[in-house]
Amino acid sequence: MTFDPQAASSSLLQNLNPEQLAAVTLPPKPALILAGAGSGKTRVLTTRIAWLIQTGQLYPGGVMAVTFTNKAAKEMLTRLGAMLPIPVRGMWIGTFHGLCNRFLRAHWKLAGLPQGFQILDSSDQLSAVKRVIKAMNLDEERYVPKQVTWFIAAQKEEGRRPPDVEVRDEQSRLMVQVYAGYEAQCQREGVVDFAELMLRVYELMRDNASLREHYQRRFRHILVDEFQDTNRLQYAWLKMFAGPETAVFAVGDDDQSIYAFRGAQVGNMAAFEREFHVEQVIKLERNYRSFGNILDAANELISRNQKRLGKNLRTEAGPGEPVRVHESPTDYAEAQWFVDEARQLHREGTPRSDIALLYRSNAQSRVMESALFNAGVPYKVYGGLRFFERAEVKHALSYLRLIENPNDDTSFLRVVNFPARGIGSRTLEQLQDAARASGRSLYQSVGALSGKGGNNLQAFVAKVDAMREATRGLTLREIIVHVLEASGLVDFYKTDKEGRERLENLEELVNAAEAFVTQEGFGKDAVALPIDEHGPGVFGGTAGRAEFNTPGAEAVEDGSSIEPARARPGLFDGAGGRSAPAHQGAGAAVPDGAAAALAATVTPDAETGEIMSPLAAFLTHASLEAGDNQAQAGQDAIQLMTVHSAKGLEFDCVFITGLEEGLFPHENSASDPEGLEEERRLMYVAITRARKRLYLSFSQTRMLHGQTRYNVKSRFFDELPESALRWITPKNQGFGSGYSREYQAAWSRGSGLGSIVGTGREPAPPPKPLVSAKPPAHGLRSGQSVFHTKFGEGVILTLEGAGDDARAQVNFGRHGTKWLALGVAKLTPVE
DNA sequence: GGCTACAGCATTTTT
DNA sequence: TGCTGTAGCC
Numbered sequence: 001m002t003f004d005p006q007a008a009s010s011s012l013l014q015n016l017n018p019e020q021l022a023a024v025t026l027p028p029k030p031a032l033i034l035a036g037a038g039s040g041k042t043r044v045l046t047t048r049i050a051w052l053i054q055t056g057q058l059y060p061g062g063v064m065a066v067t068f069t070n071k072a073a074k075e076m077l078t079r080l081g082a083m084l085p086i087p088v089r090g091m092w093i094g095t096f097h098g099l100c101n102r103f104l105r106a107h108w109k110l111a112g113l114p115q116g117f118q119i120l121d122s123s124d125q126l127s128a129v130k131r132v133i134k135a136m137n138l139d140e141e142r143y144v145p146k147q148v149t150w151f152i153a154a155q156k157e158e159g160r161r162p163p164d165v166e167v168r169d170e171q172s173r174l175m176v177q178v179y180a181g182y183e184a185q186c187q188r189e190g191v192v193d194f195a196e197l198m199l200r201v202y203e204l205m206r207d208n209a210s211l212r213e214h215y216q217r218r219f220r221h222i223l224v225d226e227f228q229d230t231n232r233l234q235y236a237w238l239k240m241f242a243g244p245e246t247a248v249f250a251v252g253d254d255d256q257s258i259y260a261f262r263g264a265q266v267g268n269m270a271a272f273e274r275e276f277h278v279e280q281v282i283k284l285e286r287n288y289r290s291f292g293n294i295l296d297a298a299n300e301l302i303s304r305n306q307k308r309l310g311k312n313l314r315t316e317a318g319p320g321e322p323v324r325v326h327e328s329p330t331d332y333a334e335a336q337w338f339v340d341e342a343r344q345l346h347r348e349g350t351p352r353s354d355i356a357l358l359y360r361s362n363a364q365s366r367v368m369e370s371a372l373f374n375a376g377v378p379y380k381v382y383g384g385l386r387f388f389e390r391a392e393v394k395h396a397l398s399y400l401r402l403i404e405n406p407n408d409d410t411s412f413l414r415v416v417n418f419p420a421r422g423i424g425s426r427t428l429e430q431l432q433d434a435a436r437a438s439g440r441s442l443y444q445s446v447g448a449l450s451g452k453g454g455n456n457l458q459a460f461v462a463k464v465d466a467m468r469e470a471t472r473g474l475t476l477r478e479i480i481v482h483v484l485e486a487s488g489l490v491d492f493y494k495t496d497k498e499g500r501e502r503l504e505n506l507e508e509l510v511n512a513a514e515a516f517v518t519q520e521g522f523g524k525d526a527v528a529l530p531i532d533e534h535g536p537g538v539f540g541g542t543a544g545r546a547e548f549n550t551p552g553a554e555a556v557e558d559g560s561s562i563e564p565a566r567a568r569p570g571l572f573d574g575a576g577g578r579s580a581p582a583h584q585g586a587g588a589a590v591p592d593g594a595a596a597a598l599a600a601t602v603t604p605d606a607e608t609g610e611i612m613s614p615l616a617a618f619l620t621h622a623s624l625e626a627g628d629n630q631a632q633a634g635q636d637a638i639q640l641m642t643v644h645s646a647k648g649l650e651f652d653c654v655f656i657t658g659l660e661e662g663l664f665p666h667e668n669s670a671s672d673p674e675g676l677e678e679e680r681r682l683m684y685v686a687i688t689r690a691r692k693r694l695y696l697s698f699s700q701t702r703m704l705h706g707q708t709r710y711n712v713k714s715r716f717f718d719e720l721p722e723s724a725l726r727w728i729t730p731k732n733q734g735f736g737s738g739y740s741r742e743y744q745a746a747w748s749r750g751s752g753l754g755s756i757v758g759t760g761r762e763p764a765p766p767p768k769p770l771v772s773a774k775p776p777a778h779g780l781r782s783g784q785s786v787f788h789t790k791f792g793e794g795v796i797l798t799l800e801g802a803g804d805d806a807r808a809q810v811n812f813g814r815h816g817t818k819w820l821a822l823g824v825a826k827l828t829p830v831e
Numbered sequence: 832g833g834c835t836a837c838a839g840c841a842t843t844t845t846t
Numbered sequence: 847t848g849c850t851g852t853a854g855c856c
Binding site: 068069070095096097098100119121122193194195197198229258259261262360361362363383417420422423424425426623624625626642643644645663666667668669678682704705 | 843845
């Protein structure tokens with residue numbers, strides 16, 4: 001059977017709608033695709049790659065496709081594998097960090113890293129920063145490790161090294177010193193954090209002209225998923241890889257930008273359109289997921305946002321069911337209602353896994369969990385600790401890391417006394433002092449200590465050394481099994497009363513390693529292919545090497561002048577354009593333009609020729625891919641998660657709960673317009689998760705941080721089209737009816753909607769009296785709804801004082817929470 | 832050196 | 847309300 005590219009490509013393009021087809025078949029130029037929720041963006045992305053290759057416009061090695069999550073990357077690879085008759089290896093498809101890792105594994109020498117460098121996850125990073133702060137004798141009250149960590153990451157994401165950071169006062173001067181100290185420490189230990197992965201690659205590309213030219217020439221097409229989530233460093237990084245001939249295909253949805261708090265710049269979309277001279281923005285607005293009422297709700301809500309590129313989802317699926325709105329007197333009642341409703345849905349045939357409960361913040365899951373638990377309904381909560389973050393797993397990984405790199409002080413400290421072997425904080429402090437004084441690692445400084453502590457330390461080091469010896473030449477599985485035993489971890493957990501589960505997790509670690517070696521083929525990300533291995537290949541692609549402009553010319557061609565050096569060099573806040581200071585220190589180590597010499601910079605192990613040992617590769621994998629959070633295998637369970645983690649997912653039935661002012665929109669965001677717009681986008685994301693049925697729910701009161709809060713329903717209800725909604729709360733239970741009234745247990749929901757009438761369940765219990773205090777003279781009580789002539793309707797949160805001093809704290813929803821003197825303010829009870 | 836009591840604090844999260 | 851981190855005790 002011969003392969004017919006024409007036929008293949010036409011079958012690829014079948015069933016694409018006109019917009020999708022247009023996007024997939026765009027000429028090789030920078031393109032921006034505004035892909036609405038459920039509009040088939042992953043399909044477009046993968047089909048585009050497949051189409052380019054099948055039509056011979058591109059050889060597989062010329063593709064780079066970047067995502068944010070491992071999940072998305074895997075999905076892309078899987079789909080692509082199904083579309084293309086060739087293995088997908090050789091294509092650079094992965095997360096930003098995964099690709100950076102791949103790059104740095106190939107060019108570790110140029111990047112100034114040790115060959116087996118390891119990657120710090122966020123908790124490693126935090127403890128590393130703590131050590132620096134301690135070493136510098138700084139007050140942890142003033143220099144809060146978490147904040148310092150955040151500061152360092154933020155600087156890196158702005159492209160600033162310590163000398164580039166603007167110093168304003170003593171505080172910031174010291175922060176920068178911590179930053180510098182942290183950098184030195186990481187370098188000494190041979191570790192990099194997540195931001196460092198990105199920044200190293202960026203700097204290497206920026207400063208090494210031949211390397212840059214090489215990669216720019218190699219990647220004819222760069223495709224970026226979730227472009228609205230890119231931060232400044234990622235955008236600058238992309239600009240480094242995008243040569244004048246590179247077609248960058250950016251797919252994103254500004255309405256789904258919900259990560260500003262971690263540095264995402266929605267503005268990158270507009271910047272991209274402008275700086276890359278995108279000629280035509282393609283909008284994918286046809287939605288294949290949800291029914292009309294759901295989309296109407298989403299469209300109407302998001303139209304309230306001022307800063308938008310503008311987009312409107314539409315469907316051909318018909319209006320479907322109305323969006324159901326439910327009000328509860330308490331969070332407890334809300335949970336009960338949810339459990340009943342979800343059970344009913346399940347009884348009617350919806351798989352539990354197609355029922356999702358979404359909430360704004362994790363704290364809200366507790367009530368729901370206990371209600372589900374009590375009812376015996378299987379559920380699964382997303383978020384929380386992931387596999388490789390579990391303490392016992394981290395301990396095991398630390399031993400493994402010490403085998404690979406004894407100078408990893410973070411790992412050293414983690415397990416030096418775990419299981420306990422008589423090495424206390426005093427001994428460790430001495431060791432750290434000695435290490436600091438000599439500028440060596442803890443491991444190297446053990447000899448400097450004498451006495452009992454010193455002996456114990458030496459025994460520890462001897463143990464690790466022995467493990468290294470004993471595991472030489474073993475398979476990855478054997479290495480891990482040996483280390484688990486020899487470290488004493490297994491024995492420790494065998495005797496530990498809660499050790500069972502931990503032992504299981506350690507076994508799971510062995511399995512994970514096994515899977516890593518066999519299924520993934522170890523180090524798929526780590527082993528960079530020889531750089532110029534790829535020719536046009538079997539498809540005889542004509543993607544010839546274009547004539548290359550010099551980087552300087554490229555920057556100028558873009559129409560943006562290179563800005564003069566500023567106080568903060570290497571930054572991306574220039575007027576735009578491919579602002580690479582291309583002239584900076586162009587790769588002394590690499591002869592200009594010589595691809596062969598470049599290949600020589602891919603440095604394999606002198607002895608084995610391996611780019612990376614299986615162990616090192618596995619450790620990298622563990623840092624880069626935190627692993628699923630306990631996949632409770634097989635169980636058909638209701639899905640509980642925050643709105644953030646629901647992004648990218650879809651379910652038949654979605655419940656959005658806790659729709660109350662202060663919670664959603666969150667009080668910390670509602671005060672400024674930007675924050676509120678992000679909250680609104682968050683709500684938009686939540687709504688568009690639903691395929692068939694959507695419930696919106698709120699509660700008058702909620703237990704939060706151990707206190708009952710009285711809430712006003714979310715302003716988002718006012719921003720939804722009334723025509724798409726149906727209130728399923730009995731009328732007299734509605735908001736403003738107060739709490740004195742009996743809880744209406746007649747679950748007369750959704751008459752006319754057919755499917756969910758009557759659960760046959762016992763009526764819900766009447767609510768507990770919410771306010772036990774007897775009403776004082778002014779006749780008001782907390783929890784009561786009141787009306788104020790200026791602020792409108794609100795709910796009394798607190799009452800204080802008496803007589804003329806009587807004051808009330810009132811939550812007026814969007815007007816905020818106010819303290820009012822009852823003698824002055826006119827508050828009318830609402831009933 | 833290891834364990835227990837209490838204060839302080841508490842969006843959202845991937846890599 | 848429930849967890850995390852530290853201080854102080856055995």
